[in-house]
Amino acid sequence: MKSQSSTLLAEVRTFRQNHPEVRYVDLIALDIPGHFYGKRYPVEMLEKVAAGSPLKLPQNAVLLGAQGGLFKIGDYCFHDGDPDANRRLVPGTLKPVSWEAQPLGQMLITSDGTEAPIEFEPREVLAKVLERLQHKGIHPVVAFELEFYLFDKKLDDGLPQFARDPLSDDADDQPNLHIERLSRFSEVLDDMAQTAQAQGIDITVITAELGPGQFEINFGHCDDGLRAADWAALFCRSTRGVALKHGYRASFMAKPYLQFPGSGMHVHVSLYDGAGNNLLAAHQQQPLRHAVAGCLELLPHCMPIFSPNHNAFRRLGGTVNAATRASWGFEDRDACVRIPDSDPRNLRIEHRLASADANPYLVLAAILAGLEHGLEARQEPIAPLNEDRNSGADFPLEMLDAVRAMQHQAVLRDKLGAEFIDVYCENKRQDHLAFQQEINAREYRWFL
Template sequence: MTRTTAFSSLLEEVHSFRAKHPDVRYVDLISLDIPGHFYGKRYPIEMLEKVAAGSPLKIPQNCVLLGQQGGLHAIGDYCFNDGDPDAPRRLIPGTLKIVRWEKQALGQMLISSDGTQAPIEFEPREVLARVLKRLAGRGIFPVVAFELEFYLFDRALKDGLPQFPHDPLSGDPDDQPNMHIERLSRFSEVLHDIVEAAQEQGIDANVITAELGPGQFEINFGHSADGLQAADWAAMFCRSTRGVALQHGQRASFMSKPYLHAPGSGMHVHISLYDEAGNNLLAADQQQPLRHAVAGCLDLLPHCMPIFAANHNAFRRYGAMVNAASRASWGFEDRDACIRIPESDARNLRIEHRLAGADANPYLVLAAILTGMEQGLAARREPIAPLNEDRTSGIDFAKDMLSAVTAMQDHEPLQQGLGSEFVMVYCENKRQDHLAFMQEINAREYRWFL
């Protein structure tokens, strides 16, 4: 597609949106930063037309480097020694959608530096775009589906702590962990609005499951042959779900481990690999490529923990309870494993990577998994024994952020797969976030040490 054709298509998208939603005056142009939060600008829709027609769209490069709380960390020469330069962004076609969870109708559209003349090497979407381009050059085409678990809480916190959501029918707190389908009926109004809002964003959100935790649910997305689109869906779903829940007097959170006594929330990623003819590469040669891909994922996993467990709280999931692995492992139809091989026919043979917390960055999670699969296919090594054969099988990984960063920062295969500049920036961002998190004395310290 030429630049002229691309601009023409974008203009048609904007014109169609304005005709369908004449009351919308502003559009949020948004992109995901390293911790997984959206940043961007709110544009008058008239100005969006100019951008769609080819006018420059620039946002400070260092927005990508924002810490967990939205501030900037000094990372190399970035942020405080580089003059805070602007960097080009582009509109992502097909993502201009209506936002109905605000008081006034609003539009939103994804933007990215990938595909521009000067992409930001450490932008999460650009990292994934590079991995997908490299795979395509080798004749490997992933099909991807995300699953996200999340919790609903009462909108009001008590002493800063989350409270169980109230059953809309009985008015009682939903404090009894269970997976009964009746919970879907009791919370149907908010859940159906969450799905409808997601579908308005173009997200193929479908199956809803009541999970074991109080107020915990899971949403499944359709499989997509566009890895960037699959990650876009996961990112946008988090944004829309939080907004819709607030409309219903509740909070939605993708926090990895909100309760110590209840299961954490995970981001499960299903991945198949196909060639240009549509053949499932993992199923060839009596599924030997599947085993090689699993071995690659397991080898790389201990060096990707800051991606899969993106914050201090996320490490609390591992080894806690209910399908939360404490070592890198795999197995057939085994939800205790980090990498599960669901039962399927040869056409749909896939891995399900279950380790990441629900609040991880979906672009980076997918990029890390694909890099592990790619390196495994190239090395053609056998994996460790599956859990079905040996319940003690597994590879240790770090259980705290600083140890995980140490394992990540100098790992050459990961630097080759995701980019050395990205690995440097990401590790320092996580280290600085961890140190900032520790700069507060909480009540427990006074109880223990005063």
């Protein structure tokens, strides 16, 4: 603890020396729906926290619904006195914020690694999975890919408008994969990439995707699963801020247009032993097949994580590469679990089902739980799509069905934690019911 305090204190002091104009730092963490919550601290108080002073926030902040409200979940929120819970600073995440009007810093906080971690905090759920794998001699290497849309900054009666082409000032309303779109939107995209890199995020490839104003960002492969998920979470925050600065609105919404492709979160995972050998490539790739079988077995029970809201289910079975059944295949983008072509050293799975607005900590935890289960059970997977285009297992396509499939699944309760599963399922159930408590214009058109 003394060593960590010394490291954190040095990090804060170096930050203050390099950024004397910064007076406040946002201390932030991701809640269950994938939104950041936290507090804005004077930088001199941050130095005290780094030196060992307590950092406490309400425990139930993790339980906020998609609109920020609290739901009654067991004894939480309304029968527990709303207690505080200790958080800690995440080393290496104190960075300047460049998209706000005033100089500001931000730093991740978490309950994992504290004396009493919050069992249902997303980062803690992932931390437990990674710790268990490490004790088994399994070391994941992870890379996220995130798709998102750019819209005009102003909404039209609440609806998104196509982003304006900076060169022609016309709406970028033509779906394409052309490299010229990267050039036309280079100013905002370059700023997004540079800002992400300033946050310590390893940005690699930028792609113009098929939807109008849609792009994809790839991150570097990382041997620290928590850091890889941190990158995905922080990128969403910085990208939204940079877009607004340039007169756009960036959104990771899963399906903003019914007629165009949705936005996904693709996760590449390879597994290594302590000597650096790729576990999936051993014994003529038999462990790869076992891992795939485990992923596919748990996938139908993880749908509330992969599709965390009503809109995310709209993305499934859409126009491009979004499956409606649990499937796998070699070099097949129609599969939920794709095996990219690679040499044995880099053999990996690409999990393609999650929506871009899913919680990256929970998505990775669910994928790793599936891989772990597969390696333990040693079952053969169903036929790949390369052999049978009809191969696949059904999974729920509606939230309440998905919650029922998740809540009592024994393997998930064991690997992700029974308390987390119960809290998460009730959070999603209550969010879905709250979403239904509004009569929209379509209902009046149909039934008035």
